[in-house]
Amino acid sequence: MSVVAVLLLACASVGGTADPTADARRVVLAVQYVGTDYPLAVRDGTVINAFEYDEQTAFLRDAVALYAQRVPAGRHAAALEALRDAHARRVPAPELAARARALAPPLADELTLPAAPAAWPPLDRARAVFATVCANCHGATGMGDGPLGKPLVPPPATMAVPAWADERAPFQLYNTITLGIRGTGMMGYAPQLDEQTRWALAFLVLTLRTPAPDAPPAPALPLARLASRTNRQLAEDLVTQRRAPDLAAGLVLADAARRAPPPRPTPEQALHAVTTAAREAAALVAAGERPRADNLMDEVVAGSLREVAQDLRLRDAAGTDALLGAVRSLRGAITDGSNVDARVADVLARAEALAVANQPGGAGPGWGWLPTALGALLVLAGLVVLLRRPR
Numbered sequence: 001m002s003v004v005a006v007l008l009l010a011c012a013s014v015g016g017t018a019d020p021t022a023d024a025r026r027v028v029l030a031v032q033y034v035g036t037d038y039p040l041a042v043r044d045g046t047v048i049n050a051f052e053y054d055e056q057t058a059f060l061r062d063a064v065a066l067y068a069q070r071v072p073a074g075r076h077a078a079a080l081e082a083l084r085d086a087h088a089r090r091v092p093a094p095e096l097a098a099r100a101r102a103l104a105p106p107l108a109d110e111l112t113l114p115a116a117p118a119a120w121p122p123l124d125r126a127r128a129v130f131a132t133v134c135a136n137c138h139g140a141t142g143m144g145d146g147p148l149g150k151p152l153v154p155p156p157a158t159m160a161v162p163a164w165a166d167e168r169a170p171f172q173l174y175n176t177i178t179l180g181i182r183g184t185g186m187m188g189y190a191p192q193l194d195e196q197t198r199w200a201l202a203f204l205v206l207t208l209r210t211p212a213p214d215a216p217p218a219p220a221l222p223l224a225r226l227a228s229r230t231n232r233q234l235a236e237d238l239v240t241q242r243r244a245p246d247l248a249a250g251l252v253l254a255d256a257a258r259r260a261p262p263p264r265p266t267p268e269q270a271l272h273a274v275t276t277a278a279r280e281a282a283a284l285v286a287a288g289e290r291p292r293a294d295n296l297m298d299e300v301v302a303g304s305l306r307e308v309a310q311d312l313r314l315r316d317a318a319g320t321d322a323l324l325g326a327v328r329s330l331r332g333a334i335t336d337g338s339n340v341d342a343r344v345a346d347v348l349a350r351a352e353a354l355a356v357a358n359q360p361g362g363a364g365p366g367w368g369w370l371p372t373a374l375g376a377l378l379v380l381a382g383l384v385v386l387l388r389r390p391r
């Protein structure tokens with residue numbers, strides 16, 4: 001198959017639109033890309049791959065210029081310059097990676113680029129597109145051995161290799177799939193593939209490492225976390241939360257979480273998750289582990305609580321807002337380490353009130369509204385009759 005055939009194939013698939021945020025995305029991608037691919041270009045202060053190094057230098061130069069154009073006097077101008085300077089000085093890889101990792105999220109935020117898809121990405125669609133389009137270069141299993149990839153310099157990425165996959169996050173791959181990499185065989189797919197499909201491809205590519213049939217049940221992780229953290233970071237989180245015995249098990253769980261959306265929790269399950277997390281967070285703060293406590297609350301807020309907020313509101317809008325407020329206060333207390341126990345007690349009380357509101361005979365809507373509604377209807381009917389009576 002020729003390159004032209006691949007391009008035609010790509011054009012024939014799900015229609016997308018040109019990326020309206022291309023410049024902003026280019027800035028963020030440059031930072032992400034250099035952060036992960038620097039070790040391919042520089043080792044021990046020496047350039048080991050001139051093509052790769054020059055490519056990175058050009059990306060950073062363009063990023064600095066585009067950023068200045070888009071946000072004159074932007075908040076991250078100095079940090080972006082510093083990253084470029086560190087790259088030019090060929091600093092050790094961990095230093096460069098740390099700078100890039102710290103800069104990319106606030107930069108994306110300032111440029112208002114969403115770092116996660118709006119809904120769970122359709123992985124089945126991504127599988128079909130990968131097999132017909134991407135596999136021509138990247139190979140059916142992502143080993144970079146597709147027939148069209150053979151003559152390409154640089155060669156197609158080998159996505160199924162752990163050393164590659166573990167250090168990248170879907171947000172970075174989404175940006176690459178959207179924009180492409182100039183000067184290489186990797187084109188941007190924004191015109192051909194819609195946004196959800198591109199996100200799904202970014203998720204799919206990071207699961208090629210482990211075969212699906214072995215997958216354990218997926219842990220429920222917030223979509224925002226799945227999209228912006230690397231495989232390794234997700235696995236480390238799972239290990240610290242004692243949900244995986246070791247890094248290898250954590251990596252398998254991370255893949256499972258990316259492959260399938262967790263079942264939607266019932267409001268009762270979500271309330272239970274919130275109270276359990278609040279209690280555990282208090283214990284973590286007492287043990288001096290504030291970041292882990294914050295992580296735990298973030299997970300439950302962005303995950304199960306968000307999923308059921310709408311259902312809870314229908315049940316008791318004021319009570320739901322009170323619970324969300326209490327959770328927010330608890331997170332504030334965790335951050336500055338004060339009053340945590342009182343805030344936890346508040347969360348427990350609000351959650352309990354909402355759970356009670358759903359029980360038959362509870363304080364909530366139940367059928368208790370029926371007499372009132374009937375009464376109101378009768379009054380209304382009476383009024384209508386009164387008004388209609390011929391004088």
Ligand code: HEC
Nearest residue numbers: 133134137152154155156157173176177181184185186201
């Ligand atoms: C014509 C060949 C070709 C096709 C088709 C192709 N790619 Fe690529 N892709 C490449 C090459 C070459 C690179 C390596 C570029 C580099 O190293 O700078 C690459 C790199 C990538 C990267 C890695 C970027 C990084 O961070 O290192 C991702 C992700 C990717 N491709 C995804 C896809 C997806 C998804 C598709 C299908 C929609 C696809 N590619 C189709 C050739 C191709």
